[in-house]
Amino acid sequence: MSAALRELHDSLLSEEGGTLATYIPELARVDPALFGLALATLDGRVHAAGDADVPFTLQSISKPFVYARALADLGLEAVLSRVGAEPSGEAFNAISLEPGTGRPSNPMVNAGAILTTSLVSGDGPAARFERIRDTLSAFAGRRLELDEAVLASELETGDRNRALAYLMRNAGALRCEVDEALDVYFRQCALLATAEDVAVMAATLANGGVNPRTKEAVVPGPVAEHVLALMASCGMYDGAGEWLLRVGLPAKSGVSGGIVAVSPGQFGIGLFSPRLDVRGNSVRGVAASRVLAERFQLHLM
Amino acid sequence: MSAALRELHDSLLSEEGGTLATYIPELARVDPALFGLALATLDGRVHAAGDADVPFTLQSISKPFVYARALADLGLEAVLSRVGAEPSGEAFNAISLEPGTGRPSNPMVNAGAILTTSLVSGDGPAARFERIRDTLSAFAGRRLELDEAVLASELETGDRNRALAYLMRNAGALRCEVDEALDVYFRQCALLATAEDVAVMAATLANGGVNPRTKEAVVPGPVAEHVLALMASCGMYDGAGEWLLRVGLPAKSGVSGGIVAVSPGQFGIGLFSPRLDVRGNSVRGVAASRVLAERFQLHLM
Amino acid sequence: MSAALRELHDSLLSEEGGTLATYIPELARVDPALFGLALATLDGRVHAAGDADVPFTLQSISKPFVYARALADLGLEAVLSRVGAEPSGEAFNAISLEPGTGRPSNPMVNAGAILTTSLVSGDGPAARFERIRDTLSAFAGRRLELDEAVLASELETGDRNRALAYLMRNAGALRCEVDEALDVYFRQCALLATAEDVAVMAATLANGGVNPRTKEAVVPGPVAEHVLALMASCGMYDGAGEWLLRVGLPAKSGVSGGIVAVSPGQFGIGLFSPRLDVRGNSVRGVAASRVLAERFQLHLM
Amino acid sequence: MSAALRELHDSLLSEEGGTLATYIPELARVDPALFGLALATLDGRVHAAGDADVPFTLQSISKPFVYARALADLGLEAVLSRVGAEPSGEAFNAISLEPGTGRPSNPMVNAGAILTTSLVSGDGPAARFERIRDTLSAFAGRRLELDEAVLASELETGDRNRALAYLMRNAGALRCEVDEALDVYFRQCALLATAEDVAVMAATLANGGVNPRTKEAVVPGPVAEHVLALMASCGMYDGAGEWLLRVGLPAKSGVSGGIVAVSPGQFGIGLFSPRLDVRGNSVRGVAASRVLAERFQLHLM
The missing domain is CATH 3.40.710.10 (DD-peptidase/beta-lactamase superfamily)
Structure with missing residues (x-):
């Protein structure tokens, strides 16, 4: 092998x-x-x-593992009610929200991943991120570290993700503050x-x-x-x-x-x-x- | 069992x-x-x-089996160049054609199935339909018959499929006559x-x-x-x-x-x-x- | 001047x-x-x-004048209930039909013009075309003739217009036969x-x-x-x-x-x-x- | 009268x-x-x-008058290169940006109005807003005041406008900070x-x-x-x-x-x-x- x-x-x-x-x-x-x-x-x-x-x-490799965390925390039906499971036929940064509800099409595109991250249990963004880091570390079998330089770079250039988050928040799909949701999301990516x-x-x-x-x-x-x-x-x-x-x-x-x-x-x-x-x-x-x-x-x- | x-x-x-x-x-x-x-x-x-x-x-259950026939006749690459393999995230009768080429998104939606049917080898629509019927019969292990009443009903009400076929023909994606393509398609459905x-x-x-x-x-x-x-x-x-x-x-x-x-x-x-x-x-x-x-x-x- | x-x-x-x-x-x-x-x-x-x-x-210069004929024949409200009055922001041959009803967006795009033509009073396509020709001739102040060569050419290449007409007929927006509607439409264009x-x-x-x-x-x-x-x-x-x-x-x-x-x-x-x-x-x-x-x-x- | x-x-x-x-x-x-x-x-x-x-x-009644200011400041061609002039056939808060460039379709929808506001000459958002207020006051013939309560309310509920601004900024269409652009825009609305x-x-x-x-x-x-x-x-x-x-x-x-x-x-x-x-x-x-x-x-x- x-x-x-x-x-x-x-x-x-x-x-x-x-x-x-x-x-x-x-x-x-x-x-x-x-x-x-x-x-x-x-x-x-x-x-x-x-x-x-x-x-x-x-x-984006973080997305399925954070989705796993959310499924384990909330159960399939609760997660599906907030994030769909359908391929959108669109690119990773597509604006593919369900008309009316703002529900993103699936957890593998950015909009759906940002929302999924917001579903993970945790008291505030810092706790939520630590729970995500713990989960991904458990998947890997060792403690995963953060690349601070890439994180800073993401924060500077994440305008499209900010737009997706504001659209979801405006539609009532995203229920926490945009900055908090993105902060955790950018960290998991880094x-x-x-x-x-x-x-x-x-x-x-x-x-x-x-x-x-x-x-x-x-x-x-x-x-x-x-x-x-x-x-x-x-x-x-x-x-x-x-x-x-x-x-x-x-x-x-x-x-x-x-x-x-x-x-x-x-x-x-x-x-x-x-x-x-x-x-x-x-x-x-x-x-x-x-x-x-x-x-x-x-x-x- | x-x-x-x-x-x-x-x-x-x-x-x-x-x-x-x-x-x-x-x-x-x-x-x-x-x-x-x-x-x-x-x-x-x-x-x-x-x-x-x-x-x-x-x-529509006929669609995967006719797709199998086309794949076996032409090979994967030739078929993919004419009909995509991506979920469109849309309903069965969606107008999901690739801009410019008119290539339908996949062989499981009506547009893609009509085009797939047109790819099956055969000298004219009658021969093509017999080849399709032979294939589906071989899959089933017995000769499949045609429901003439349903066929007549499909022919009367198939305006949306006609529209899809004309759009594909206009874009150069469908290369036979619309009536021929639909005639075979409606038959396989029946x-x-x-x-x-x-x-x-x-x-x-x-x-x-x-x-x-x-x-x-x-x-x-x-x-x-x-x-x-x-x-x-x-x-x-x-x-x-x-x-x-x-x-x-x-x-x-x-x-x-x-x-x-x-x-x-x-x-x-x-x-x-x-x-x-x-x-x-x-x-x-x-x-x-x-x-x-x-x-x-x-x-x- | x-x-x-x-x-x-x-x-x-x-x-x-x-x-x-x-x-x-x-x-x-x-x-x-x-x-x-x-x-x-x-x-x-x-x-x-x-x-x-x-x-x-x-x-397409025929379109506003045939629209005038339809308005005079049926009245504004009756025509508006069948063809919209909104710019679609799209090209002349766009598929811009109202979801659900199939009502075309306006009478200046092809879909809306085909439908408008079908609204002109007249017992059958021949009578309808003569009424349209009479109207356009009255606008011009002399009898307008038909270019048979261009008409034949349009009939051969009108697949996109056929598609639009079948989509409208499928949605119940176009209520006469597709071939009749297109025959009159292609004639007015010629x-x-x-x-x-x-x-x-x-x-x-x-x-x-x-x-x-x-x-x-x-x-x-x-x-x-x-x-x-x-x-x-x-x-x-x-x-x-x-x-x-x-x-x-x-x-x-x-x-x-x-x-x-x-x-x-x-x-x-x-x-x-x-x-x-x-x-x-x-x-x-x-x-x-x-x-x-x-x-x-x-x-x- | x-x-x-x-x-x-x-x-x-x-x-x-x-x-x-x-x-x-x-x-x-x-x-x-x-x-x-x-x-x-x-x-x-x-x-x-x-x-x-x-x-x-x-x-939104402010939009045409701010557009007038931008046209007078920059000239028609410069403004058109940044904001289109075509009806989008969509609602006031539509995401109607030109693919690729992010150019909004026209200055009367929110996206286009936010961008137009950012084009008005002025050294920073405060100066830009005063220039807009002066212009609208000159149109009215008297000094127009600001409704601080409505402004505060807009700032709280403007997530969709924030999303539009981030999308335009991501595409390079909006060239100032999102918060600055929106601050001026919300003020002109109030x-x-x-x-x-x-x-x-x-x-x-x-x-x-x-x-x-x-x-x-x-x-x-x-x-x-x-x-x-x-x-x-x-x-x-x-x-x-x-x-x-x-x-x-x-x-x-x-x-x-x-x-x-x-x-x-x-x-x-x-x-x-x-x-x-x-x-x-x-x-x-x-x-x-x-x-x-x-x-x-x-x-x-």
């Missing part, structure tokens, strides 16, 4: 297409040549290749993890919510199942359908170049390479996902 | 919610009390309960099958394209996989995300009250009950799907 | 920008160098310059008029519905007023607001290169030059309108 | 339909029975009836004027930018013409087309119950009655406008 990952890593090093994300200035300073792959099995082993131990900010961490986080979902290394039951089994369903239908934004067709795995990508993918009952996969395609997905990450899915016959269908 | 189906059938008989489809007048004449369930296993056995031997017109037939058709997809009763390889394995991925992401229209969340099976519903659902590698399911919910899905069919998925732990994730 | 028109004509001859319409093949065969201007005063005189006596097909004719048609609207040459009361005064209001708000499609800002006259352009503009109580203007800008308006026609409006201080405000 | 206004006032007193605006809480505290009418002629006389001397906050003031403001536009009472040239003649054109095409939001059809005057309504209407070269009209129809226009104000337009034959066409 490790050899297969190393071989895959080497075969994709020549792929230098794509460009660094620029909309958060700090993200544009990363080394574009970085490339890490990791695969965690349900017996707790982690196979890795390349820069799998280099930390990067989770960005949490640092490695490809190995992400593989373990994914394996925890693959394993019914139980971290295969620490054996901690992070979220209940049905919550893990529901999160995976959302990743399958909405995880890859406006390319979700083609992803399910070609790769066939629940997954989520982030603008910093990470991808988390899950083979339920089998594996967790973490990928990191910062150059992005036009949809905002890591070029090498997408390519590696396809090869892995085919090589190990991971396609869900 | 058969006992479980009978029990499920009986427990849902009291569910009398929903209304008959009215937009095709002939469909409004069916007995609303009908209710059939069937489950086909990959060893070729079919378990059934209720009115599982009563034929109904396939309507093919008659029972819940038992549909279960076998589903089992053929679950079995990598090989009919588990006749052992015929109807389509190649990768084609079956691709069809199932499309059913998972786009099969239940604007409720596709919630369906994947709650039921977790690739599926497709039809306006005559049928549902086809597939548990890859395990089962094919055929359901029929004509009363529909507001989204156009069979009320009892949806309820039965949920129970079956939970009872036999069929959720993909 | 005539000298001013000749001077304007000569000054714009060097303007050779724009391209011929291509979506109706027959329109692409016209001499692109043609340029005619005419201005009709309310005392019945017509001033002209250039190719003001060369006939061209009216195309009626031939010169810039001089168009100037007289415009002067009839400027004169409260009375043709200033023949003295015939073609439509009642309030009908002329309502038609002019629609031309002011919706006549120039997605450029209507800027047109009203810069030129300040009720107007309507056609894809064959004609423009009709009206200075209420003062003048009717007819312009013809086939090269179009990206919005589908005659390049020289727009330029000439601006100069005329400024020179004679015709801006409504 | 005064007698005609009094008669009209009395005839509409029995019209008690409509409801007070509620989205700014402070506006819901006004006496719903108030009804004032005023008509200013170009010789400087003002005719009034009813509560024409009761001040109300201008709200300026107090009477129906008599509004009639004089309107008469100044009708008079080519020269206040008919003070004789001050507030804005150049072409600016007044351009403002009137924008009011005609976009002033009444999603009902602009029908307004131009039925009333035929450039106009603008505000959510506090005011309407300003202009008969170019003839009159300025100010109306105030707080109960609104579903589109947010004063019920009595709309009714009075129609009667006045018909009685004095003011229809532009």
